[in-house]
Amino acid sequence: MVGFPVGATSIITLTTDFGVADSYVGAMKGVILTIAPGTAIVDISHTVPPQNIAAGAYVLSGAAPYFPAGTVHVAVVDPGVGTARKAIAVETDRSFLVGPDNGLLCPALQAMGALEGGTGRLFGARAVELTRDAYFRSPVSATFHGRDIFAPVAAHLVRSVPLGELGRPIDCLECPAAPTLTQGGDAVRGEIVYVDHFGNTITNLPEGLLPADPIVEAGARTIRGLSSSYRSGPLVALVGSSGFLEIAMQDGNAAAELGLRVGDQVIVRSST
Amino acid sequence: MVGFPVGATSIITLTTDFGVADSYVGAMKGVILTIAPGTAIVDISHTVPPQNIAAGAYVLSGAAPYFPAGTVHVAVVDPGVGTARKAIAVETDRSFLVGPDNGLLCPALQAMGALEGGTGRLFGARAVELTRDAYFRSPVSATFHGRDIFAPVAAHLVRSVPLGELGRPIDCLECPAAPTLTQGGDAVRGEIVYVDHFGNTITNLPEGLLPADPIVEAGARTIRGLSSSYRSGPLVALVGSSGFLEIAMQDGNAAAELGLRVGDQVIVRSST
Amino acid sequence: MVGFPVGATSIITLTTDFGVADSYVGAMKGVILTIAPGTAIVDISHTVPPQNIAAGAYVLSGAAPYFPAGTVHVAVVDPGVGTARKAIAVETDRSFLVGPDNGLLCPALQAMGALEGGTGRLFGARAVELTRDAYFRSPVSATFHGRDIFAPVAAHLVRSVPLGELGRPIDCLECPAAPTLTQGGDAVRGEIVYVDHFGNTITNLPEGLLPADPIVEAGARTIRGLSSSYRSGPLVALVGSSGFLEIAMQDGNAAAELGLRVGDQVIVRSST
Numbered sequence A, B, C: 001m002v003g004f005p006v007g008a009t010s011i012i013t014l015t016t017d018f019g020v021a022d023s024y025v026g027a028m029k030g031v032i033l034t035i036a037p038g039t040a041i042v043d044i045s046h047t048v049p050p051q052n053i054a055a056g057a058y059v060l061s062g063a064a065p066y067f068p069a070g071t072v073h074v075a076v077v078d079p080g081v082g083t084a085r086k087a088i089a090v091e092t093d094r095s096f097l098v099g100p101d102n103g104l105l106c107p108a109l110q111a112m113g114a115l116e117g118g119t120g121r122l123f124g125a126r127a128v129e130l131t132r133d134a135y136f137r138s139p140v141s142a143t144f145h146g147r148d149i150f151a152p153v154a155a156h157l158v159r160s161v162p163l164g165e166l167g168r169p170i171d172c173l174e175c176p177a178a179p180t181l182t183q184g185g186d187a188v189r190g191e192i193v194y195v196d197h198f199g200n201t202i203t204n205l206p207e208g209l210l211p212a213d214p215i216v217e218a219g220a221r222t223i224r225g226l227s228s229s230y231r232s233g234p235l236v237a238l239v240g241s242s243g244f245l246e247i248a249m250q251d252g253n254a255a256a257e258l259g260l261r262v263g264d265q266v267i268v269r270s271s272t
Helices: A024-035 A053-066 A106-111 A145-158 A254-258 B024-035 B053-066 B106-111 B146-160 B252-260 C026-035 C052-067 C106-112 C143-157 C254-259
Strands: A013-015 A040-045 A074-077 A085-089 A096-100 A126-130 A166-170 A182-184 A187-195 A201-206 A214-218 A221-224 A233-241 A244-249 A265-270 B011-016 B040-045 B072-076 B088-093 B097-101 B126-130 B167-170 B182-184 B188-194 B200-205 B214-218 B219-222 B236-238 B244-249 B265-270 C011-016 C040-045 C072-076 C087-091 C098-099 C126-130 C167-170 C181-186 C187-195 C200-208 C214-218 C221-224 C235-239 C244-249 C265-270
Touching: A013 A024, A013 A053, A013 A145, A013 B024, A024 A145, A024 C011, A024 C040, A024 C052, A040 A053, A040 B024, A053 A074, A053 A106, A053 A187, A053 B024, A074 A145, A074 B072, A085 A166, A096 A145, A096 A201, A187 C052, A187 C200, A187 C221, A201 A254, A201 A265, A214 A244, A221 A233, A244 A254, A244 A265, B011 B024, B011 B053, B011 B146, B011 C026, B024 B040, B024 B146, B040 B053, B040 C026, B053 B072, B053 B106, B053 B188, B053 C026, B072 B146, B088 B146, B088 B167, B126 C167, B200 B265, B214 B244, B219 B236, B244 B252, B244 B265, B252 C040, C011 C026, C011 C052, C011 C143, C026 C040, C026 C143, C040 C052, C052 C072, C052 C106, C087 C143, C087 C167, C200 C254, C200 C265, C214 C244, C221 C235, C244 C254, C244 C265
Parallel strands: A013 A040, A013 A074, A074 A096, B011 B040, B011 B072, B072 B097, C011 C040, C011 C072, C072 C098
Antiparallel strands: A085 A096, A085 A126, A126 A166, A182 A187, A187 A201, A187 A265, A201 A244, A214 A221, A214 A265, A233 A244, B088 B097, B088 B126, B126 B167, B182 B188, B188 B200, B188 B265, B200 B244, B214 B219, B214 B265, B236 B244, C087 C098, C087 C126, C126 C167, C181 C187, C187 C200, C187 C265, C200 C244, C214 C221, C214 C265, C235 C244
């Protein structure tokens, strides 16, 4: 399964809801650099809304596919820390993911083609429950597995410890049902899955399902036609950089001004 | 023109309005590290106010001059992404700058002595419009040139691709008029060009134009004399770390408490 | 005193109240990378509340002990910049700390066992007042010693300049009185020393002083028993990842909902 030189690039990315004010992220980095000196640590985001697993999963899935082979992605949005939820590590054909088994890793694995959508079943990848405490900090605190389990495990993976050494194999991850996406009659129905920093509302409607000249309904608003840039009009629908339908406002915050939120339905019809 | 060992230090800095919550910055870093492994990526700021080109330009100009020779500075505050605005790269005698041709790079180039103030004309530097899509990600999205054009171009510059390979030469950048700065009668008149995190209001009045014992008028307030530190009084005027007149409050936020904003006039008279 | 290979890992950490929006942190990084190319710069936090020395000291002390030997920690929360407060550097048996002598470095040094609590007296460590301006940027601004003194000194330490070269030895640091912690009658009394990003309120009551089955009083609330995770109940008292008593709310912000603030008293009694 391993087709890349493990450890060649030595990159660990971090995606958490720890915020940037406290010492938590710094402590994780110190642990990593102690075990694996020279590792390049890349922050993806630490301002995932507290305990919002879906938002963290979305952010990770939007960045992880762009990293080079061998990268280890650590994600910690972990409201269940210290409970029975599993700690896991996954190896795909090009990278590793480490975090709690609470759905956080699923969209990134799906984006990498390593998970059957919605089922949690791995596809050309393998996973372990992290049970070998020789690879943890000692003692393990009940509340900070980021520092005591996930950071040290990631550092050991960078140092080429084989996945199988880290725990017992598991076949299936805990993944939530995917957001609703249906086709029927003259319409495709999806939902808003993320609102970004600019207030752009991003849906789960992929470019391939959109008609050539669509009418987009979101909240109380109807938008005619697809734009090619954010400056094509005051309110625009367009295919964003991840390949999905977005609704955006030129010089404004579409989510705030239209009252749109994650989970709201978006309907696309053909105008012809 | 190239007097430094290109690629010797392999630093890329990033200045954007992408925020730190989403996947956008992480995706850019993944693209850079895939093309140019080992590059040190330094975040200057990702919290430039959305689409505020002048603020982004100010921040970049305050940090870029301190980096070592060979550094590649990428800046993306780009409301016109996907429209006719040009994507450009500039090479000065000690560094590279990459971004949209919307004024974002002008103050940094001026701070480096590579641009004639206000004209957009380069001075001992050269620039290209980025037209060679062999150096872009493919396909290029209409909305995320940071990931698809600017990050890969910067990574190729770090890998010593010559500037001339990247596109067609241009002579002149699109630069806005400089903030007003006039001398006349008994006064020097400038304006507030930036408000920082502490609420310090920074003007375009350079130390060299200030009289020895000035009277500073800003908003409804008058401040007598220049202080040497932020703790010299409740409300102080002083020459800040970038060499320009600032107005600050000890233990307070001068901009908020005095109602001062970017663009407000500041007048300095001699008290003698 | 030096038992580690100075410069072997070449890590500099940064803890400041400069925020992440402005150019200040970027300028410090540029200065460091110019003097000490290849240094790994790790951000601990730049969003310490402006001029809140105690909060900055707490954050630094929570991260610094996890870094490898030889790390140089730079901290700048410095309301007295430009006044008579000293600029200092400290060398412990495993790392360096650089910053203003205003109490900011004390808790980290105490956490590393290099300071006698509350006295400011070093213990198996040594310190200098930074007086050798050959190791500063020139000229030194009155308002930005982070860029002009602390960053260059840290970079010179990474390059193995001996501490004694940097200034004149000092015996004692300016450290504030420690937060109140008293035992008497049937109770242990401490106080809240930090509120984190999740709203968890962290006290100075160490695990070792807590009775087996405690009753915790904070604000108007009483909590019975210690929990082992954040999900054991709606309002929990538990020993956090730093080994001290915390009060937290499942899926909520304990500090905001209970009106708890830094300095508030927390009393622990035995229920038996």
